[in-house]
Amino acid sequence: MSLWVRTREVADPGDLLARLPDRAGLAMITDGEGLIGWGEALRLSIPGGPDRFARAARALEDAAASATVDDPVALPGSGLVAFLAGTFAPDSEAETTLVVPERVVGRRDGRAFATAIGASGPPADPTDAVPRAQVALADPPRVRERGAGLDEVAWLDRVAKAVDRLRAGELGKVVLARDVGVWADEPFDPRAVARRLAARFPGCHTVMVDGMVGASPELLVGRRGPQVRSRVLAGTTGRDADPDRDAALARALRDSRKDREEHDHAVASARAALEPVCAALEVDPEPWVLRLANVAHLATDLRGALADPVPVLDLVQDLHPTAAVCGTPTALAAEVIAELEGLDRGRYAGPIGWVCGRGEGEVAIALRCAEVAGSTARLFAGAGIMPGSRPESELEETRLKLEAMRRALGVTG
Secondary structure (H helix, E strand, O other): OOOEEEEEEEOOOOOOHHHOOOOOOEEEEEOOEEEEEEOOOEEEEEOOOOOHHHHHHHHHHHHHHHOEEEOOOOOOOOOOEEEEEOOOOOOOOOOEEEEEOOEEEEEEOOEEEEEEEEOOOOOOOHHHHOOOOOOOOOOOOOEEEEEEOOOHHHHHHHHHHHHHHHHOOOOOEEEEEEEEEEEEOOOOOHHHHHHHHHHHOOOOEEEEEOOEEEEEOOEEEEEEOOEEEEEEEEEEEEOOOOHHHHHHHHHHHHHOHHHHHHHHHHHHHHHHHHHHHEEEEEEOOOOEEEEOOOEEEEEEEEEEEEOOOOOHHHHHHHHOOOOOOOEEOHHHHHHHHHHHOOOOOOOOOOEEEEEEOOOOEEEEEOOOEEEEEOOEEEEEEEEEEOOOOOHHHHHHHHHHHHHHHHHHHOOOO
16 A cells, blocks of 8 residues: 655644544644644554564555655654554553554644645645644543452552562562553543643643553653654652642652662663664763652653664664663563563553654653543553562552543542
């Protein structure tokens, strides 16, 4: 199949998420900039395996090589673009998907553009396809929890087992996640969830891809030309409405030996993946505190210049999974997760975002997210387990993280 792609500059569309015309839309929005898409010109389903993102890169390259692209705009996200939802584990029952939409509207660097993509011939003028802003979206009348895949007492026991293995020196860190199911009287509208998340967490990456919706604070990798960047988060504390108590929480996070060691593992894994492909790489000398509406994290930014034009999906292949969502050493941590966690993460903690035919893109880690299917949703949260971890504290961390999606979905009990 050969795709036909046309991109043109358009007037500023305002709130991009408000323009999505249907609930199956696609999006990645950060601080009001980014992309939305709808329709499906091409879907690439990538079977599991440790090389799935490299295979996704080759599949997108093949689609780009046969495409006819008319893109005078040449901004990140213009031209041929696909939205990615990748699995965390290579043996997950879920699939890694790349969806090329029929229509895209984006805003970057103060300029807006629209793209039309056709699979059977030249598409219509993309400037005629920008939808009107949607009215306010109603919530389902009742949303309730239907229980966790593993109850809290059992999860505490799994964390305690992990701590024993860490203290025995088997590994340095492991991340354990848990999931919670919710149901509603009527189908969820992911657009409403995404708009609520974007309003509360504007600096996060609000994503909607193939049933996944969330607001991730962590950028796995972004590539624009030869420039690459990544943001590593590990180490978490709550927030407080009182400024003095909130500042004290931030200081305690910075001074926490356990959180700092956890964070250092995550930074080291990202650095190890990026250094071999970068001619130069800058890493923040010290972590800083990223404050979100409900939690704060230790954060480190990495910025580099590629030695060669490596496609962003190949960078995803090299980076995923980082110690921030898996542990260290990676292979052993993944084995412990499979043994103790008791769930298939699917695309939770996997790469999610957009990639383009030029090899550029922005790929976050699917955190603070839910997998939505009709009137049900599955929420996820994880915690980095270290030798000094207390299971009860790690459980509280997951509760804090789950609160963001509970609130966005309108869970009342």
